[in-house]
Amino acid sequence: MSTFRTLASADAPVRVIQVGAGGMGQAWLHNDRANPDVELVGIVDLNLEAARAGAEVYGSPSLPVSTDLLSLVASVEPDAILDITVPVAHHPVTTDSLFAGLPVLGEKPAAQNVAEALSLAAAAEVTGELFMVSQSRRYNDQLVAYRQQAGLLGSLGTVSTQFAKAPHFGGFREEMDNVLLLDMAIHPFDSVRYLLDRDPIAVYCESYNPSWSWYRGDAAASAIFEFEGGIRYTYDGSWCAPGLETSWNGAWRLSGSQGSALWDGDHEPTVEVTDSASRPVAPAESGAADLPTLPSVGDGIEGSLAAFVxxxxxxxxxxxxxxGNVMSLAMVEAAIESKESGSRILIDDVLSRAYETALATEKRDDVRAQLESWSSVRGALQAVAVSA
Structure with a gap:
């Protein structure tokens, strides 16, 4: 049963306004243009010249543009909103859109902190509109195949991701606190939740900045997460690791009672299943040869936009x-709290503190009442089943 309003037409293009026309916004404008099921009907940006430049990128210079979202909504009457703004703007843009009766597809993270993300989850409940976060690296056919292979490994025990890149972004990233954890680690954190189909329980994390780093904040981190069922997930990442770099998706290893699977992030994953004496068995005997080819989920933002439609x-x-997405952001927040405190942090404690903050800071009475109706945060987040 649907938990949100669907569109009346099952085949007409979805008419969207995109909010944000900066660097990432321009990538999305190309994405909008390439999707035949989407019609861009307006662009909003605080910089009107950026919005006009975005219309040029989209290929429609006369497209309506504005610095004010709700006025443009009233003018062009879209079906949905694409929120491609900076994280600090996600909460106000998404809240305004949902209460204008419009579903939202927003860039990650859902909001700048877990408290704001909980507010948005409650706002989606109040309005009956869909709010989907574009966790774009989850849309990867190789990751889907890797999850299939996990089913051959028996009782799962350990997962690890090694991430090593050396990008020189310039701009705000090089001045951020906790740049790796805040801006990049949410992708593998979200992917491991998908891979295991389980949620995290606790984390211990340390972060640091190598002496040669060109970032002001910590550009490297190591974290150990405990997941439901006692599974351990280890993340070891650096954004200042030149030479022999990994994929942007990282390099993965998954081990269980009956074998292991590897994924280098760029090519098809591989699996080796063993017998009771830990000897490799042939693919035909392991079941690997019988795994079905699943429909493509698309790639990156292309896949997330198609899924939204x-x-x-x-x-x-x-x-x-x-x-479903809030828990990925909670993993980031818990890892940062752990590295700052030097202690193991329970995810439920992070959720509890965020919930209290959300109640204390919520400006809308209807959203606050919805938050108050939750019997538990984890229970409320798990109430909406995420399709595979």
Whole structure:
């Protein structure tokens, strides 16, 4: 049963306004143009010249543009909003859109902190509109195949991701606190939740900045997460690791009672299943040869936009729906709290503190009342089942 309003037409293009026309916004404008199921009907940006430049990028210079979202909504009457703004703007843009009766597809993270993300989950409940976070690296056919292979490994025990890149971004990233954890680690954190189909319990994390780093904040981190069922996930990442770099998706290893699987992040994953004496068995005997080829989920933001459109037409809950996505942001917040305190942090404690903050800071009475109706935060987040 759908938990959000679907569109009346199952085949007409979805008419969208995009909010944000900066660097990432321009990538999305190309994405909008390439999707035949989407019609861009307006662009909003605080910089009107950036909005006009975005219309040029989209290929429609006369496209309506504005610095004010709600006025443009009233003018062009879109079906949905794409929020491609900076994290600090995600909460106000998404809240205004949901209460204007419009579903939202927003860039990650859902909000700048877990408290704001909980507010947005409650706002989606109050309005009956879909809020989906574009956790774009989850849309990867190789990751889907890797999850299939996990089913051959028996009882799962350990997962690890090694991430090593050396990008010189310039700009705000090089001045951020906790730049790796805040800006990049949410991708593998979200992917491991998908891979295991389980949620995290606790984390211990340390972060640091190598002597040669060109970042002001910590550009490297190591974290150990405990997941439901006693599974351990280890993340070891650096954004100032020149030479022999990994994929942007990282290099993965997954081990269970009956074997292991590897994924280098750029090519098809591989699996080796063993017998009771830990000897490799042939693919035909392991079941690997019988894994079905699943429909493509698309790639990156292309896949997330297609999933958003499909959900609005069918009512199927997409990967990235806000209730399911909050826990990925909670992993980031818990890892930062752990490295600052030097102690192991329980995810439920992070959720509890964020919930109290959300109640104390919420400006809308209807959203606060919805938050107060939750019997538990984890229970409320798990109430919306995410489709596979």
């Amino acid at each position: 499909s959900s609005l037409r069918t009512g199927a809950v997409p990967d990235g729906e806000v209730h």
